[in-house]
Amino acid sequence: MKNTRQKITDAAIEIFNEDLSAPLEIVAEKAEVTRRTLHRYFTDRQDLVLACQFAMQESCKKAIDAVYTSYTDPLERFENMLYAAIDCGVKFSFLHRMHNNDRHQHTVKDENCKKYDVTFNKFKSTIEELQRKDLITKELSAEWIEMLSTGIVTAAINSEKSGNVAKINIKKFAWYSLSKGILV
Amino acid sequence: MKNTRQKITDAAIEIFNEDLSAPLEIVAEKAEVTRRTLHRYFTDRQDLVLACQFAMQESCKKAIDAVYTSYTDPLERFENMLYAAIDCGVKFSFLHRMHNNDRHQHTVKDENCKKYDVTFNKFKSTIEELQRKDLITKELSAEWIEMLSTGIVTAAINSEKSGNVAKINIKKFAWYSLSKGILV
DNA sequence: AAAAAATGTCACATATTTGAGAAAAAAGTC
DNA sequence: GACTTTTTTCTCAAATATGTGACATTTTTT
Missing domain, CATH: 1.10.10.60 (Homeodomain-like)
Structure with a gap:
């Protein structure tokens, strides 16, 4: 409740x-x-916005952390991190957008951004590990793959909201496209 | 000027x-x-918002139309439509978001949405043609591929804004990921 | 350089949004 | 059923955002 x-x-x-x-x-x-x-x-708008950020961060951190520690195989880990992100829904995509926009929450930064970085770096380090072990292509930069991943998460979330893609298929499709799009 | x-x-x-x-x-x-x-x-905010919508629509329509009529090969056409969309930048992603959100511009609709549909249907029909001709996988639904495409466009635009991905690589990366992610 | 057009400055009236107090109503708790 | 806690209702003052008129200043055109 x-x-x-x-x-x-x-x-x-x-x-x-x-x-x-x-x-x-x-x-x-x-x-x-x-x-x-x-x-x-x-008390005011700022207070609420901060609470939202906190809630989004906690939610994403929790979901990503759980997956991160459960899988040793990096590819399997990466796949499940994708699913976790999709499960976070707008909390994930909004949080990501907030931290990549220029004109917002410049007041908070530091403390709040650090937390964000910790969570999202788990994506990055997994991608780097995959590249180091030659499990995915090196033709793409790790930064691009990170952007691509969040782009696909967003696509999945939008698909769910629009109702144009059957819900059972969304995660399957997302992983299909992401894995093929980065594999060697 | x-x-x-x-x-x-x-x-x-x-x-x-x-x-x-x-x-x-x-x-x-x-x-x-x-x-x-x-x-x-x-005269007012509404007026400005409408002007923005119009500008975005014109810009996207022009770019997409030009490509659509220039290429007969559907795969080549699809590739260049992706590039055109990336060139449109936020005009593309914002327009798309506007029309897939629930709570906005319900006032305009009809006339304005029709134009939007015409432009974006060129994406859809190209995707369907590619599937019909067995040039891309049928494991994914056309709707997903459409969502995926705009997701990758957004990723490309964000990459450009953030500056984390070398500008020369962005289109190449985007097409690499999209094509591999949907090919048979 | 004069005329015309565009933009800026300042002032003002409205409208909307915001934040909070005080008391009534509703929901939980024992 | 009496008690506490939470939420609503109604209120109001302050802050912010909006749209416009009148006139000064700048820029462009001729």
Whole structure:
């Protein structure tokens, strides 16, 4: 059962993902509470945005970490990290977008960005390991593969939302495209 | 040389791409004009947003159409459509996002969406042709391949913006990943 | 250099968004 | 059923965003 605080951050993540300056009224509406209640949990917009970032980070970190430690085979690990990211949904893609945009949350940075880096570096290091062991092509740079991976995650999330791709197939398709697109 | 109107819509596309409800002040700033001047060209926010949509549509339509009619070989055509989309930059990805989001521009729809569909259907029909002629795998649905393509375009655009991937490589990498990711 | 066009500056009226207090209503808890 | 906690309702003041008029200044055209 979700508590009110969570209901609000969840709603905010959905809304802010599509419109970062949306009125808090809209967020409250989506969370099915009054704006007044929202303000009882979050003093102001900044506070709420930070809470969203924190929630997204925790969620992604948890999911990625769990996979990272469970698989020794790097390819298998990479595959399951993809699935974990897809399961995180907008939390993953929004978080990624936030940290690669120029004009936002320059106030926070440092502490918050460090956490983000730790999580996303697990992607990077896995990619590098795969390249070192000649399991994927070296024709592509690790940076590109990282971008590609998040691009495919986003495609998967959009597919799910649009409903144009059968839900059972999404992960299968995503891994098919990603693996073939980077294998030697 | 860009005229003021274009400077404003270009700035607005950049800004709105990241924050659809950003104050017009921010847009004016980016366009290097006063808010007063912005309002001389666009009566209100709605007017500006519509102008952006129009500009994005024209730009994408022009680029995609040109490629579509120049290549008879579907694979070659597909490849160059990818490059054209990447060249359109945020105009492409933002437009796509706008039309696949739930909560926006429900006012315009119809007329405006029709134009969008015409352009993006050229992607779809090319994908279907490729599948019909057994040039790409049938294990993936056409809808997924469409999503994947725009996902890779977005990855390419993000790569360019971040500067982490050498500019000369971006298109090459994008096509490498996309083609391998869908070929039989 | 004069005229015309475009842009900037300043001021102002509205509209919207924001944040919070006080008391009533609803939901949980024992 | 009495009690506590949470949420809603209603309120209001402050802050921010929006759109426009009047006039000065700059830039472009002729």
